[in-house]
Amino acid sequence: MSKNLAKLCKTLQLSEIEVGAIKDASFPLKVPQDFLEQIKPGEANDPLLKQVLPIKAELEINDAYSKDPVGxxxxxxxxxxxxxxxxxxxxxxxxxxxxxxxxxxxxxxxxxxxxxxxxxxxxxxxxxxxxxxxxxxxxxxxxxxxxxxxxxxxxxxxxxxxxxxxxxxxxxxxxxxxxxxxxxxxxxxxxxxxxxxxxxxxxxxxxxxxxxxxxxxxxxxxxxxxxxxxxxxxxxxxxxxxxxxxxxxxxxxxxxxxxxxxxxxxxxxxxxxxxxxxxxxxxxxxxxxxxxxxxxxxxxxxxxxxxxxxxx
Ligand code: SF4
CATH class of the missing domain: 3.20.20.70 (Aldolase class I)
Known part of the structure; x- marks a missing residue:
């Protein structure tokens, strides 16, 4: 289980800057070991990594998006x-x-x-x-x-x-x-x-x-x-x-x-x-x-x- 951004990036042989990661996201990082093993090391665009990595784009405010989108x-x-x-x-x-x-x-x-x-x-x-x-x-x-x-x-x-x-x-x-x-x-x-x-x-x-x-x-x-x-x-x-x-x-x-x-x-x-x-x-x-x-x-x-x- 990985909850630490620095450790995750080290395991995956990526730099935090290269992948555009943010620390202290309000929804914390959480990646289980089995899922981590399916991510390709060194691959900043890995489709599994992108599902779990907090990045700057999350901080953008878009008025069409809400906290309870499905009511x-x-x-x-x-x-x-x-x-x-x-x-x-x-x-x-x-x-x-x-x-x-x-x-x-x-x-x-x-x-x-x-x-x-x-x-x-x-x-x-x-x-x-x-x-x-x-x-x-x-x-x-x-x-x-x-x-x-x-x-x-x-x-x-x-x-x-x-x-x-x-x-x-x-x-x-x-x-x-x-x-x-x-x-x-x-x-x-x-x-x-x-x-x-x-x-x-x-x-x-x-x-x-x-x-x-x-x-x-x-x-x-x-x-x-x-x-x-x-x-x-x-x-x-x-x-x-x-x-x-x-x-x-x-x-x-x-x-x-x-x-x-x-x-x-x-x-x-x-x-x-x-x-x-x-x-x-x-x-x-x-x-x-x-x-x-x-x-x-x-x-x-x-x-x-x-x-x-x-x-x-
Ligand atoms: S999408 Fe489903 S599995 Fe993923 S964090 Fe939300 S409730 Fe959990």
């Missing part, structure tokens, strides 16, 4: 619970992530007001009282950054609610920190659970995938999880048709289907990652004839107040 706090009926879409709710299971992605849409989220076990109890009570909800999505932060026993307590409480039929976990941990991802108790539970199980991982570039991710994802798949991926379209990282095609094939090789390609959520500090819609559509037109339909992700944007993701 989480407009649909927050109780702490830890976000209820935007019909039939499903999102439970903020953890304030932490194993990595800090510089484009993170929740980088300003008030986690301290939203996530502790008392809040979970309130959220679980609200879910059990609303029979229109059939799917619970564990999110964060990253739910897989929780201690495995704590995660399992939460999952087992959800399973006890009779009208819940599906558990979905949104996590970047299996991709960026597979060595730390929960396995034993989660896999044993999944094999016998009555719930439909979906794991949506978050991978933006084929270089993030490795033998470690392949082994872990195979275990999740064999224990009954459907595996899907969501990516964010990021300027200078995955905004070429070759990169997106390679990503789809690499994911499929590891049993994961591409699901969403998100347009960037306009969060303060991330405007330098934006790919404009016109260019995003050109990319989709370039990849569609080269991939089977099941490997083409849906290009979408999440808009505050809308009852579903908006196709572009």
């Amino acid at each position: 989480d706090l407009l649909k927050n009926p109780s702490p830890a619970l976000i209820h935007k879409y019909h039939g499903r709710v999102l439970l903020i299971a953890s304030p932490k992530c194993d990595i800090h992605c510089r484009y993170c849409f929740r980088r300003h989220f008030p986690y301290q007001e939203q996530t502790n076990q008392r809040h979970w109890q309130q959220a679980l009570k609200a879910i059990s009282e609303d029979k229109t909800i059939h799917e619970v999505i564990l999110s964060g932060g990253d739910p897989m950054s929780l201690n495995e026993n704590t995660l399992m307590d939460l999952i087992e409480s959800i399973e006890k609610i009779e009208h819940i039929t599906t558990l979905r976990i949104h996590s970047r941990t299996p991709i960026v920190a597979p060595s730390k991802a929960p396995q034993n108790a989660l896999l044993a539970w999944a094999k016998k659970s009555r719930l439909n199980k979906v794991l949506v991982v978050h991978c933006n570039h084929a270089n993030e995938l490795s033998e470690k991710t392949a082994g872990l994802l195979k275990c999740y798949r064999e224990s009954g999880f459907q595996l899907l991926n969501q990516s964010v379209l990021l300027k200078g990282i995955n905004d070429s048709s070759e990169t997106l095609i390679e990503l789809s094939h690499a994911l499929f090789k590891q049993d994961v289907l591409p699901y969403y390609l998100h347009q960037l959520d306009k969060v303060q500090g991330a405007s330098h990652f934006e790919v404009i819609d016109k260019d995003a559509l050109k990319l989709m037109n370039a990849i569609r004839p080269k991939l089977p339909g099941y490997l083409v992700p849906k290009l979408v944007r999440e808009e505050a107040g809308k009852p579903n993701k908006s196709p572009i």
